[in-house]
Amino acid sequence: MPAPASISTLIVDDQMTMRALVRAALNQIGITEIREAPDGEAGLRSLVSSPANLVISDYNMPKLDGLGLLRAVRSYAPLKNTAFIMLTGRADIDLVARARQFGVNNYLVKPFTTQTLKQKISEVFGPLG
Amino acid sequence: MLADEKHHIVQGEYFVSEDPRAVVSTILGSCVAACMRDPVAGVGGMNHFLLPGEGAGQEGLRYGAYAMELLVNGLLQRGARRERLEAKLFGGGRLLKGLTDIGLQNAEFAERFLQDEGIAYGGGSLRGDHARRIQFWPVSGRVRQQKLVGDATAFAAESRPRERRAAQEDIELFDDFGAGRRPAARETGNDLELF
Numbered sequence: 001m002p003a004p005a006s007i008s009t010l011i012v013d014d015q016m017t018m019r020a021l022v023r024a025a026l027n028q029i030g031i032t033e034i035r036e037a038p039d040g041e042a043g044l045r046s047l048v049s050s051p052a053n054l055v056i057s058d059y060n061m062p063k064l065d066g067l068g069l070l071r072a073v074r075s076y077a078p079l080k081n082t083a084f085i086m087l088t089g090r091a092d093i094d095l096v097a098r099a100r101q102f103g104v105n106n107y108l109v110k111p112f113t114t115q116t117l118k119q120k121i122s123e124v125f126g127p128l129g
Numbered sequence: 130m131l132a133d134e135k136h137h138i139v140q141g142e143y144f145v146s147e148d149p150r151a152v153v154s155t156i157l158g159s160c161v162a163a164c165m166r167d168p169v170a171g172v173g174g175m176n177h178f179l180l181p182g183e184g185a186g187q188e189g190l191r192y193g194a195y196a197m198e199l200l201v202n203g204l205l206q207r208g209a210r211r212e213r214l215e216a217k218l219f220g221g222g223r224l225l226k227g228l229t230d231i232g233l234q235n236a237e238f239a240e241r242f243l244q245d246e247g248i249a250y251g252g253g254s255l256r257g258d259h260a261r262r263i264q265f266w267p268v269s270g271r272v273r274q275q276k277l278v279g280d281a282t283a284f285a286a287e288s289r290p291r292e293r294r295a296a297q298e299d300i301e302l303f304d305d306f307g308a309g310r311r312p313a314a315r316e317t318g319n320d321l322e323l324f
Binding site: 001012015016017019020024025028060062089110111112113114 | 188191197198199203211242246
């Protein structure tokens with residue numbers, strides 16, 4: 001039962017508003033060690049310089065999209081065990097299938113509730129303490 | 130001259146086009162519509178959303194952010210660039226006195242979103258005590274607003290806008306959609322002109 005405070009998290013989304021809302025939901029769950037990146041490329045740079053336990057990433061982003069970030073993370077040995085949750089829209093069923101092929105741990109359909117976010121994280125890490 | 134290609138959206142929907150003939154319309158009470166475009170790429174679109182639940186609560190804000198994201202992503206996928214996006218906002222009216230002013234919450238969310246995301250705000254028509262019919266030509270950026278005057282309760286449930294009946298007053302907006310420039314607004318009786 002991991003303590004939420006021990007899960008370092010990187011939020012990757014090109015919308016500042018969405019990053020702020022994900023951060024607020026994580027704070028409610030008790031996750032406080034949070035970094036943000038505005039696109040996949042910046043997210044990858046952030047992870048390479050300092051790994052995280054969990055990545056919560058949007059799909060549609062400039063430079064490097066969420067799927068590209070996931071593939072990069074899985075193909076780089078020091079990062080390959082990073083937990084990865086993809087944020088998707090309701091219509092992105094094909095995306096979920098492709099993300100699964102590339103080793104995504106879970107996905108979260110927007111607009112999501114804090115309870116759903118907590119559930120998705122628990123499915124990856126086990127019940128949160 | 131080719132005829133307009135007409136599209137109508139209701140709450141929860143959005144429409145994006147790069148067709149100069151396209152015109153998208155919607156009817157707004159307390160809901161808000163963002164009319165957004167990239168004038169260089171020649172693509173634009175409109176959404177129509179209402180913050181659910183407590184409106185400005187976390188769940189409501191997430192819904193609103195998602196509604197805006199769908200529109201922005203739809204534009205980006207058709208060649209728009211985020212830094213060139215400009216938007217006008219309409220709606221957020223208070224049709225029923227005495228209840229929580231959900232229209233105000235919708236309007237404030239939309240204004241805050243544009244500010245936080247660095248999207249140029251080109252004005253529009255928010256708040257007030259009336260419903261609106263909006264027509265938006267996504268490529269030219271032209272917007273036409275009709276103020277709908279009638280029984281306020283007729284506009285409260287926005288799920289069936291096509292069936293609404295109301296006295297209408299036509300208002301033409303002359304609109305060059307200048308980036309980063311908020312047009313002056315002048316109210317004259319029931320008419321609103323943006324210039």
